[in-house]
Each structure stands twice: as structure tokens, then as C-alpha cells.
Amino acid sequence: MRWRWLRRGLSALLLLLLLGAAWRGTDWYRVRDLVLSEEPPRRAARLALPARDSSLSVDLRVSFDLLRQAVEQRLPASFSHAGEGEDTRYDFTLRRTTPVAFSEAGGRLRASFGVDARGTAGLRGWLADTVGLGRKNFQAAARVQADLGLRLDQGWCPHVAMDIAYDWTEAPRLEVIGGVWMGVEGQLRTAVDAALRELPAQLHGLIPCERVRAEVAQLWRRQEIPLQLPAAPPLFVQIEPVSLGTPGLVIAADHLRLPLSLRARTAVTDTAQKAAPAPPLPPLRDLPPEASRLRLAIPVRAGYDMVRDWMMREFGGRDYPLDVAGWTVRLQIRDIFLYPSDPGLALAVRFSARTPGGWLDTSGRVIFWARPVLEQGGTRLRLTELRFARELDNLVWSIASAAFEERIRARLSELAVYDFAPLMAEGLARLRRSLDDPALTAGLRLEVARPRLRLERIVAEEDALAVLGAAEAEVAAELAILPEGG
Numbered sequence: 281m282r283w284r285w286l287r288r289g290l291s292a293l294l295l296l297l298l299l300g301a302a303w304r305g306t307d308w309y310r311v312r313d314l315v316l317s318e319e320p321p322r323r324a325a326r327l328a329l330p331a332r333d334s335s336l337s338v339d340l341r342v343s344f345d346l347l348r349q350a351v352e353q354r355l356p357a358s359f360s361h362a363g364e365g366e367d368t369r370y371d372f373t374l375r376r377t378t379p380v381a382f383s384e385a386g387g388r389l390r391a392s393f394g395v396d397a398r399g400t401a402g403l404r405g406w407l408a409d410t411v412g413l414g415r416k417n418f419q420a421a422a423r424v425q426a427d428l429g430l431r432l433d434q435g436w437c438p439h440v441a442m443d444i445a446y447d448w449t450e451a452p453r454l455e456v457i458g459g460v461w462m463g464v465e466g467q468l469r470t471a472v473d474a475a476l477r478e479l480p481a482q483l484h485g486l487i488p489c490e491r492v493r494a495e496v497a498q499l500w501r502r503q504e505i506p507l508q509l510p511a512a513p514p515l516f517v518q519i520e521p522v523s524l525g526t527p528g529l530v531i532a533a534d535h536l537r538l539p540l541s542l543r544a545r546t547a548v549t550d551t552a553q554k555a556a557p558a559p560p561l562p563p564l565r566d567l568p569p570e571a572s573r574l575r576l577a578i579p580v581r582a583g584y585d586m587v588r589d590w591m592m593r594e595f596g597g598r599d600y601p602l603d604v605a606g607w608t609v610r611l612q613i614r615d616i617f618l619y620p621s622d623p624g625l626a627l628a629v630r631f632s633a634r635t636p637g638g639w640l641d642t643s644g645r646v647i648f649w650a651r652p653v654l655e656q657g658g659t660r661l662r663l664t665e666l667r668f669a670r671e672l673d674n675l676v677w678s679i680a681s682a683a684f685e686e687r688i689r690a691r692l693s694e695l696a697v698y699d700f701a702p703l704m705a706e707g708l709a710r711l712r713r714s715l716d717d718p719a720l721t722a723g724l725r726l727e728v729a730r731p732r733l734r735l736e737r738i739v740a741e742e743d744a745l746a747v748l749g750a751a752e753a754e755v756a757a758e759l760a761i762l763p764e765g766g
Contacts, residue, residue: 320621320649327739327746331547332575334519338499338757340538342430342487347536348380350482351391351426354475361471370467372399377421384531389428395472396421397452401464420452420468426476428483430529430536434563436496437489440480444473493561499542499757500524501558505721507714509707511581511744513550517714520545525565541567548578574728574755578711580703580735581744582661584618587698591616591627610634614643620740624651625663652745658735661698661745700747704733711751729754 358375378394398419429441452465503519523543530537592613599610610633617628627650632643650663708731714720715728731753739746 319647320624320626322619322626323622324620324742325622325739326741327579327748329548329577329579329748331520331545332577332750334544334546334574334576335570335572336519336542336544336574336755336757337570337572338540338542340492340495340540342536344382344534344536346486347382347389347391347428347483350479350486351380351393351476352376354479354482355393355472359475361467363467370399370401370464372397372401372418372464372468374468374471382531385425385427387429387529389430389529389531389536391426391428392423394421394423396450397464397468401467418452418464419450420448420464421450422452422468423447423449424472426479428480430483430487430538432492432526432538432564435489436493436561436564438484438487438492440483442476442480444469444476446472496524496540497558497561499540500561502553502556503721504553505714507548507711509578509581509710510703511583511586512579515548515550515579516552517576517711518547518549518553520547523565523567524562525567527567527569539569541570543567543570546574546576548576572755574715574751574753576711576751578707578733578749578751580700580707580733580747580749581741582698582700582703582747583744587745588616588618590698607635620742621649622740624649624665625740625745627663652738652740654735654738654747659699659701659704661700661738661747663697700735704735704749707749708733708751712753715753715755727756729756 355376358373360371360373362371363369374395374397376393377396380391380393383390383392396419399417401416401418423446425445425447427443427445431439433439446465446469448465452468500521502521503517505517505519507515507517509515521542521544524540526538526540528538530539592615596613596616599612602609602611611631612633613629613631615630619626619628627648629646629648630643631646632641634641646668648663648666648668650667651665652661653664654660655662712728712731715726731751733752734750735747736750737748739748
């Protein structure tokens, strides 16, 4: 009797344990099933494009050819000069012996050329003529150096200063009579100085104040350049000036250059600003040299249809084996639909699954939620923190999907990678074409070099994955203040 009651007690205890385990299993599945059946909400965000600080170098140039023409107009290849002093008289021909050459000298532009003079000089009066002192032949040679300083005053008007020096290679004097010398350097200097005296005014004519101010005023106004990027609405590059100045004169190999340093706030927006008159020019400031850098925050967008087509090309129509409880199940993706679920992305995947013998074949829909992140230096997108909800037509598969959730998630994480490199290359190419086109830049000639793009942050917008791209390029501009051909 005692053993019978003991067996009944053990059977009851075992039954209670089995019922408890079944209840815990049912409760686990109920919780997991609830989690896996909740679809991610549709929730879109908007990518903000912050303004950046940029610095642009804009050159005011004068070619050496124009300066050479100006010097040679003032000092022809040869000319004659005659005159009389208190006790002397002279008559000579001055000739340029070398072309005008330019070089840098102490931060100024040096124009140098050779001259020689041949003529007569002597004493005045009948007695000098009688004794043969009225006219004596002489010759002289020198290297003339005209140092030119070009600057802009605070009102943006150019000023040219000039200093002339002579390096005599053949002394400009002659011996009138034993021990009596007559110097003609003063007469030669007077002739050359007089010929070059109007050169600064002539250079002022080449670089008129009104023209300089008008061209600089084009910089000192908001620039708005149309921009069309892939999978994006019409955009505008806006350049808002902050300060304008110059680090000083630069003498290059074939031109004189006064660089203007423009500091600006640069932004990309989808809203065009109303045209506004240019503000008054600020006083010119002395600014240190600064690398020319255009910095922009631009959107790199991959439309959901574009990503969907890529995923279908990569993963659609193929069998993917998956081991479930010792069986090899073959999954096949039938369709994919993407939508935003901020701060992530939702993928609704329709699929079918085939099992050995076919009695557990199923089909259904799985909706994945994932957080997009950038990898490989910011050129590839990977979906992480993957989780999913599902709608299946087979209870056994509903249980299996809950039990093997981690394995399924790991497999999908390996596949969910998207390459942004082609979109980045196309975006940079379009940005460069817009900045290089004078028809879009109000006639300002921009030269864009070495553009670079770095992706920083992903946002799931209503119709596209939008990535914040940090674009940077070296940009130089030139002001055309001189007439063509001088």
C-alpha cells in the first residue's frame, strides 16, 4: 500500500513539473511571439545640412605683358633729347638695349632694362666754340631699375608707387679739358625719369578704381549656385560673405597678383533666397595668407526604390539554406519593401521556405528593423541591431522563427550591406560641374581642385536614405578687371 501511494505521489509531482514547464514554454513563446509580431512604426526624419566656414582665394591679376607694354609706351626703343644748362649744353640719343624684364625685389615688382646714350656735350659760349670745347662726343650705358609697388587702399582703389635707380656700367661724363670733367648723368636721368614719370598714372588707367570696386562688389554679395545631386530635389549652394581682405602682393612668374581672401559661411539648401542688393563694400582689411577651402554639407541620397532594386538583384530569386532542428530549409526572397522607421529602417520581406518532403513548406512576410551605420571609411552602409516581426502561415514555423531568431538575424546581417561609393563619385562630379560653370556662378570664374567627400551620418527620410556628406575642395577664383588683350 505504501509503495502504491509513493508511486502516485511521484507521478503527480512529475505531472506538475511537466505542466509547469509547458506553462513556462507557452509563456515564453507568447512573449516572443508578441515581440516578433509588432511591426516597426513608419516614422521619417529629415536630414539637416549645417552651414560650414569656408575661405576662398580670389585673384586680382595684372599680366606682365600689359605692364611691359605700358613701360615701353612711356620709354620707346629710342628717342633724342637736347638742352642747355647755365654753362653747358648737350644733345644725345637714348636707346633701350634690352627688353623690359620683371622680377621681385623686396616685395615690390622691379622692371629692369638696359639703356645707352650717345651724343655730344660741352660748354656754352663763343670762346668754348673757338677753342673746341663747345661739343665733345660722349657715350654712356646703364641698367635702369623701376621698382613698382601696387596696393589697394581701404576704399578698394589701386595705388602705384615707383622708385627709379640706375646702375651705370659706362660712366656718363667726359673730360672737357685736362683735369676738367663734365658730368651728364643728371641730364640722362632727367630724360629717363621724365619718360617714366607718367607710368604710375598709366597703370592706374589699366586698373581703374571703379572697375576694381565693381568686380569686388560681385564677391561681397550672397552667391547662390544651382546644384542637382542624385536622388535629391533641386538644391542651391549659398555663399554668404563674412569678411574680405588681402595678405599682400604676390609676384608670380608671368603676372602680378593681389589675392583677396574671402571668408564666408557656405551652405546647401533646397530653398532659393530672394535676390537682394549687394551691401556696401567693407573697408579693406589686411588678412594673413589662408588656404582656400570650400566646405559644404551635402546630402548623398539613396532612394528606397534604388536600395530595393539593389537588394533584389543581390538576394532575390536565390535559395538560402538554413539549418532548423536538423533540417535544411531553403529560403527564397520574393519581394522587398523599404520604409523609414526613425532612427532606423524597416524592410518588409516576402519569402517562401521549402522543407524536405514539403509538408512544412511555408510563405509569409518578415519585417526587419535595423539601424543603418557607415563602415569602410564611410563608403558602405551596413544594417545593424537587426530585429524582426513576422507573419507566417504555419504554426510550427512561427515557433521555429522564435527559437532561431538569433541565427536568422545573423544571416541577414551578413547580407545587408550597401555601397555608397558610386553615389559619392557622381555627387562630387555634379558639384564640380556646377561650381565650374560661369553660367551658374554669375560670371565668377571658379577653379575647383581635389574635391573630397566624407560621409558622416545617416537619416531615414520619407523617400530615401539620406547621408550627411562633408564635402571639401580647393577653390580659386579670378577677377577679370582688365580688358581682353590689355
